[in-house]
Amino acid sequence: MFMFSIIHQTIIKVLIYYKLLFNRQNLLVAVSGGQDSLCLIKILHDLTKQYELLWKIYIVNFNHKWRLDSSANSNLVYLFALILTLKVYIYKLPSSINNEELARKWRYKIIYLISEIILCTLVCTAHTRTDKTETFFFNLLRGNSIDSLSSLSLLKKTYYYHYLFRPLVFLERHEITWFCRKFLLPIWSDQTNYFYKFKRNRIREELFPYLRVYLNNQSEQQLNYTIFGIYKDTEYLQYMVSYFYFRIQHSSFIALNYYLFVNLHYALQYRLIKLFILEQFGFILSRIQIIELVNSIQLQKPYYVIDFNNSHYRLNLYVKNSWIYSCYYLYDNKVYLPSNS
16 A cells, blocks of 8 residues: 555546546656656656556656766666666767757657657656746746746647646645655755756746745745636637637638638737648747738738748748638749648
């Protein structure tokens, strides 16, 4: 019999709600060796043993080689996986990657490849409610859209049959600390979490304490209410985008109805164009490109060309006979249309 905590019980309720507890699942869990990820893998392993679940858990760890103790950190994750008798994948960051953004894309690519190999549909990460609040501030200060202000959702579809699951996203960091102490988990302390050259660390170590002391001692809790409200508003907007997207499309061609499009609210126009280009061409437009594109359509400019940096594509959209048509060009001036056109 396992000694379960209140956190175990809460995770069980979440898994039952999303109908994940008793399904056959291959789980890929990203484990760094810090308190959040060790808490997550401990809970998932305990539930598997206690309820004899049809889960097969795999661990993936990334050694970025940015710290002197990075290899020792990965060795700890490897030993912890051996104790739990779980299979672990450890990857070292290529020396050609030297910034966080490229490293993040590299991690996502590795996770996707492993998921395909082990037939995993559920990738688990150990983001907490504290991470969600930090991400809110980080994206707010970068001037991101409302969609990204509530980006750390509990369950998110990433590919056609792949889901990103964050079961700890409703827990505060101090609750995770309590859990790790209770079960004597071998936490690896990452010293870079205290380097103020990283903006996220300044938000955590300077901004949050300032807000608690001088403005509102419940500031993080109140912010989470705000984030929840933004998430629900965004969820409704996405529903409306899906509703209109399938009603303003041409029945035969890759086109949108111009008059229906321009009579919609700007928030819907913005998201419709973003979805339209992504669905038809697989291109992810920047915020500035989408704004310029929507403005061009409203003015009925005959052509609007977007040149994609570091690529050989040019995207053309134009209005003709009450329809917004699109195609893309290679620099050899040949016209290409989506495969279903």
